[in-house]
Amino acid sequence: MAGSDVTRQVDCLRGFREGGAMAHVAPTVTAIEIGELGERLSALRLRSPDALREMEQSLSRHGQLVAVVCNRQAGTVEVVDGFKRLIGARALGWSALRAEIHEVTGPAAKLLLWQSNARQTLTDLEEAWLVRALYREDRLNQPQIAQLVGRHKSWVCRRLVLAEGLTSEVESDVRLGLLSATVAREVGRLPRGNQEKAAQVIARKGMTTRQATRLVDQLVAAGDEAARAAVITAAERASTPAAERAPRRAPVTPGEAMIADAAALSFRAARLQARLLERPLVSLGPEVEQVVIGRLGELRAVVEALCRTLTQVGAMSAASAPNGEVSHGG
Missing domain, CATH: 3.90.1530.10 (Conserved hypothetical protein from pyrococcus furiosus pfu- 392566-001, ParB domain)
Incomplete structure (x- = not known):
């Protein structure tokens, strides 16, 4: 113009x-x-x-x-x-x-x-x-x-x-209700590369605005990536029983790997859903829209296959449990 x-x-x-x-x-x-x-x-x-x-x-x-x-x-x-x-x-x-x-x-x-x-x-x-x-x-x-x-x-x-x-990931967290707009404003003070990790900790810990502000202040004051990583680690361990404060490690058993994959998939699925609902695909422009539609079509096939597998696994677990009931322990 x-x-x-x-x-x-x-x-x-x-x-x-x-x-x-x-x-x-x-x-x-x-x-x-x-x-x-x-x-x-x-x-x-x-x-x-x-x-x-x-x-x-x-x-x-x-x-x-x-x-x-x-x-x-x-x-x-x-x-x-x-x-x-x-x-x-x-x-x-x-x-x-x-x-x-x-x-x-x-x-x-x-x-x-x-x-x-x-x-x-x-x-x-x-x-x-x-x-x-x-x-x-x-x-x-x-x-x-x-x-x-x-x-x-x-x-x-x-x-x-x-x-x-703000990164698009943090904006999506706000639209999902995982972060308040006030907290997002505080997170926006951080370099874009540090925002997502901080937002995840704030949401997972259910931090108040004051607590989130304190965390961001500490991250801003940290001199390098190692110092910022130490701040994040301390925030993750805060208010956690000593028995649960062992260093985090990658899953080593098949069960741990499945749990980790399920948690990661749930988080990404919620974020994708928020992005799809926040604006129509046509607003992306014709070229991008076609690429996104193609990727979503591929994803749909994968999700449908996963749903069939989940149904099959659930049926097998039910059949193998005593009296045909799935055992949940405890």
Whole structure:
């Protein structure tokens, strides 16, 4: 996009934010089929299980009280605000939702998301994702973004650093609910190569924000990789009985190897599922989409074969157990 085009677009968006001409185009309020609603912007939002459960209960008891906010783009209607309502309606088997449709596209849709959440406040990480989308997808520079959202340029810079600094693995952990957005902000202070290990320890230990901050402080202060590894090891051993503090070793028996493989597979499967749910494959671009679809097809064949094997092994174990029951010990 040429520089003059960007400037004109920003001036127009500023008018939209400040109540100018664009703001006087009244949105259309209508019922729309749930299957027709796009969720491209859902990648900019977090959805906690508790909040989703509360929304589903509210919809069940009171019905839809507030319309979902949408924009019309490229012949489709995209949800801008109201993703919890959409998910709750799907869970309840609803066929349609009341939608407030705005005739805006591109960065104006993201600005509408910002305005729709002005009162309830986005998390720092959601703000960071929004800033990154305006910067990367819409090619706006930091001063332009600052003008649009009514914040200082330093605020935009900090949010962009947060979004760009986190690894995709840590972002997936946040979307899965393994890490809070606040803890992810702390983890983002670490070099990208150290983030995943720290995040795993924080999630596995169930650390509070204060504990996670202390761990990150220690890792930042560590002078080299050996020192950082020692900090991680100490964190892993913390609050662990002495009998369990033997040095970790690779599995040596077939049973240990199976347990380790099952644990690793479960972790990766959960992460892949989160990535698949956070954005449609078409958003990756046609070339990448085809590669991903091919890999997922190969994975499906492997998973189906594994499921058949698990069923077969389970049946064999059941048949060999006393009275046809699987023994669980204890």
